[in-house]
Amino acid sequence: MRRLLDYLVRLYPQEWRHRYEDEFHALLDDVPLRWMHVFDVARGAVSMRMRSPLAILTIGLIAGAVLGGVSVITRGEVFESEANVLVDAREFLRLDENGRPQALDRVLEPLSSRERERVAIEFRVELAGGTPVPRGRTLLRLSGRNGTAAAAQRLVQRLVDGVEGVTKDAVVVNEPSLPSSPKFPRLPATFSVLGVVNSAAQGLLIGYLWLLFASWIRRLRGTSGGSDHQIPHSA
Amino acid sequence: MTKTDPAMLVLASLADGDKHGYAIMLDIQAFASVEVGPGTLYGVITRLEQRGFIRPVPSEGRRQPYHLTAAGRMHLGETIASLETIVRVGSRRLKHA
Numbered sequence: 001m002r003r004l005l006d007y008l009v010r011l012y013p014q015e016w017r018h019r020y021e022d023e024f025h026a027l028l029d030d031v032p033l034r035w036m037h038v039f040d041v042a043r044g045a046v047s048m049r050m051r052s053p054l055a056i057l058t059i060g061l062i063a064g065a066v067l068g069g070v071s072v073i074t075r076g077e078v079f080e081s082e083a084n085v086l087v088d089a090r091e092f093l094r095l096d097e098n099g100r101p102q103a104l105d106r107v108l109e110p111l112s113s114r115e116r117e118r119v120a121i122e123f124r125v126e127l128a129g130g131t132p133v134p135r136g137r138t139l140l141r142l143s144g145r146n147g148t149a150a151a152a153q154r155l156v157q158r159l160v161d162g163v164e165g166v167t168k169d170a171v172v173v174n175e176p177s178l179p180s181s182p183k184f185p186r187l188p189a190t191f192s193v194l195g196v197v198n199s200a201a202q203g204l205l206i207g208y209l210w211l212l213f214a215s216w217i218r219r220l221r222g223t224s225g226g227s228d229h230q231i232p233h234s235a
Numbered sequence: 236m237t238k239t240d241p242a243m244l245v246l247a248s249l250a251d252g253d254k255h256g257y258a259i260m261l262d263i264q265a266f267a268s269v270e271v272g273p274g275t276l277y278g279v280i281t282r283l284e285q286r287g288f289i290r291p292v293p294s295e296g297r298r299q300p301y302h303l304t305a306a307g308r309m310h311l312g313e314t315i316a317s318l319e320t321i322v323r324v325g326s327r328r329l330k331h332a
Contacts, residue, residue: 020277023256026297027273030257037272044274048281 001033008038011045013052050210057207064203081152081176082143083160086169089138092123107142107162119144119159137169149176241271241279246288246311249303253292256280256299283307 005028009021031037049055087103096102101123108116122141124133133139140163144155153176160171248254248262256276263271271279280301283289288307292300303311 016281020281022297023299024273024277026299027256027260027277030298031260031273037274040272041274044272044278047274047278 001035001038002028004038005033005041008041008045011042012048013055016048053211056211057204060203060205060207060210061200062203064206065197065200067203068197068199078145079147079149079152079176080143080145081149081156081174082141083156083171083173085140085142085160085163085171086133086137087140087163088167088169089136091166092138092140103163103166106164107159110158110162115144115155118146119155121159152176241269241275242283243311243314244269244271245276245279245283246303246307249289249301250308250311253300253302255294255301259301 006025009017009024009028012021028037028041049059092101092103094102096105104121104123107121108119111119120141120143124139124141142156142159142163144152144159146152146155153173156173160173244263244267245259247266248259251262254262256273260271260273260276263269280289284291284301286306288304288310289301290304292302294300
């Protein structure tokens with residue numbers, strides 16, 4: 001435990017260590033050490049580090065970048081595919097006992113519950129007819145998300161195949177794309193770098209807000225003054 | 236300020252005479268039944284020294300005693316006076332409640 005504490009003391013700012021390290025070690029030699037002291041010394045190191053504006057901004061920047069990087073890497077890519085299908089409106093709008101179009105039930109039936117979470121089905125009826133839905137037709141927009149472009153396309157194709165019992169007029173399966181970054185559908189690396197930079201900027205902003213908050217608290221306590229960030233010189 | 240405000244506990248401890256870190260910890264434990272960890276203690280000592288409320292006194296050996304300055308004594312006195320007001324008013328209101 002003493003070795004761990006020696007390591008933790010090294011985490012204190014160099015300026016602080018120059019002034020207090022010897023006497024702090026003398027105190028640690030005197031105290032019957034317990035685990036709570038390890039946490040206390042670690043908390044003290046963080047607290048000392050958090051007193052320098054530059055350190056706070058740096059910690060915010062690095063923490064944001066690391067969290068953003070981990071988030072981007074673990075989240076992975078999501079590809080989305082979509083198909084638009086025109087069907088006969090009268091056939092499609094036959095309702096089941098729950099008031100839902102029977103055709104929708106037939107589309108979703110073969111899918112597992114996990115697959116159902118990844119699909120969305122919208123339908124649109126134009127009573128007067130027009131573009132893009134002619135009179136007497138219903139436009140079904142079937143979309144599905146998955147980890148690869150091919151898997152997303154396959155999922156949507158299963159939805160299209162599931163539209164049974166109604167007259168299909170046209171089927172269009174679109175190119176899969178990244179919904180969160182439609183301008184760079186095939187550049188996940190660019191997306192990741194942007195994600196990390198974005199998170200780092202957020203970390204920097206949080207650090208800056210922390211500084212403002214700490215300065216406000218100091219003013220409230222009437223302890224403002226430049227000396228708060230300065231370590232006293234040796235006796 | 237609360238009973239466990241470590242800065243006030245350290246000032247109150249030094250009001251009795253110069254002490255080094257471990258002696259301050261033991262004194263606080265004795266008079267306030269509060270355990271102040273070494274990291275917390277030296278965070279407080281750093282702040283109080285920055286504000287001119289305590290100062291190190293020359294000593295032999297690695298243990299560094301601290302002395303309560305006039306500014307620290309005045310600050311402690313003011314805080315105790317404000318606490319006494321709170322205690323007096325609070326006690327009176329409790330009796331009449």
